[in-house]
Each structure stands twice: as C-alpha cells, then as structure tokens.
Amino acid sequence: MAARRNDELAAVLRQCSLTDGMDETVLRDFLASGGVRRLRFVKGAPILREGAELRELYVLLSGGVQILKNTFSGRRILISEIDTPGDMFGEVYLVLRQRCGMTVEATRDTELLAVSSRFFSLDDGAASEAGLLVQRNLMRVFARKAYFMHSKLQVLSSGGLRERLIRYLFQRMTPDGTADLPATREQLAGELATARPSLSRELSRLEREGILRAEGKKARVLDMARFEEYL
Secondary structure, rough: OHHHHHHHHHHOOOOOOOOOOOOHHHHHHHHOOOOOOEEEEEEOOEOOOOOOOOOOOEEEEEEEEEEEEEOOOOOEEEEEEOOOOOOEEHHHHHOOOOHHHHHEOOOOOOOEEEEEHHHHOOOOOOHHHHHHHHHHHHHHHHHHHHHHHHHHHHHHHOHHHHHHHHHHHHHOOOOOOEEEEEOOOHHHHHOOOOOHHHHHHHHHHHOOOOOOEHHHHHHEEEHHHHHOOEE
C-alpha cells in the first residue's frame, strides 16, 4: 500500500515544475528526505494565515485551495484558486524570507506536500542533487512569474477597457485567431481590473461591431484589422 501511494505521489510530482529534471532515483531520494512531509486539511480549514512566517513551500497533491487577501475594512477578497495537482504556492514568501501576505484555505478535503527550505538551502553546506535541482527550478518559476507580471502590466497600462481586453486576448491568441478565456466572466473581469457588468457590455459592443465573438471559454477574432487597431 505504501509503495502504491508513493507511486501515485511521484506521478503527481512529475507534473510539478519544482521537480523538473529529476529522474526516478533522485525523485525517490527527494521523497525519502527529511525535508518533505504530507499534510491533510478538511474543507474550510486554514492552511496559511496572513502574517505567518513560512518555513516551507507547498505542492498541491489533491483537492484545492483558495488564496484570499484581507482588506483594511475586514473584507476578504478572492485572489485565485489552485486546484491542479502539482501546482505550488508560498515559494515567493519562503525564498524572500518575508511574512505571508495572503490567507490560504482548503476549498475541499486537500492533501499537500510541504517542502522545507532547509532541503534546498546552501546555508549549512552543499545541497543534495535533488536540492540543487529544486533551486534551479525555483529560479525558472520566478522567471516565469516575472514574465507573467510584465505581461499583466502591459495589459493594465493599455488605457481603456477595450484596449486592455484586446491586448489580453492578443497575448493568448493562437494562429487561428482564437484565445482561451478564464472559466468565468468574474475571473476575466478580475484580470482586467474592471467590474463584470462593464466587461459584459464591452464584449457585447465588440460582438455587435463584428470585431470578435466570445462563447464560453473561447474568444474568436472576426475582423483582425479592426482588432489590431486597439493594440
């Protein structure tokens, strides 16, 4: 039973950017080290509190979590949800040695793999092969996040809502003129820093003008020349 469970765990970790490049031997050493542990949470349980000092980063094995931000007035704003096995969170605060700036809660029964900073730290000497790979992979994660933030800033600094929306779609567009949309209009509105009704009105106007059509999780450009006028 334990061997089967480890095989299942290894299958999840092969989808995680943290373990990219690890062969079977190194992955087994990673799992057998004292620097990783499994954690389980029931639905609604707190995982991280805002202001906490992190000593681990977390990889989602099963279930899901939501990332929340507390406002000064006491409201809680949903920042994002994580529900794909292999995704991780908490690494930025851990590596920068800053207190956690978010609250994380389980959206359903959830299992995580917690990876201690001591596992890949060089403070106490040379890290293991797995630890060195984790260090390298974290650098790549940070590079991708920096690129993502650069792209998002380009969108948010594009002027009006129409320009922001069109630049957002352009960054995600495939050669056939289609782009994937978030699962809900609320999520897309959050990406564009606008209200959902305003987004819906702008999408309707673009459709009436024959520039694009948005259906479900896809948007298709109908008039590329007019679409590119707003880039």
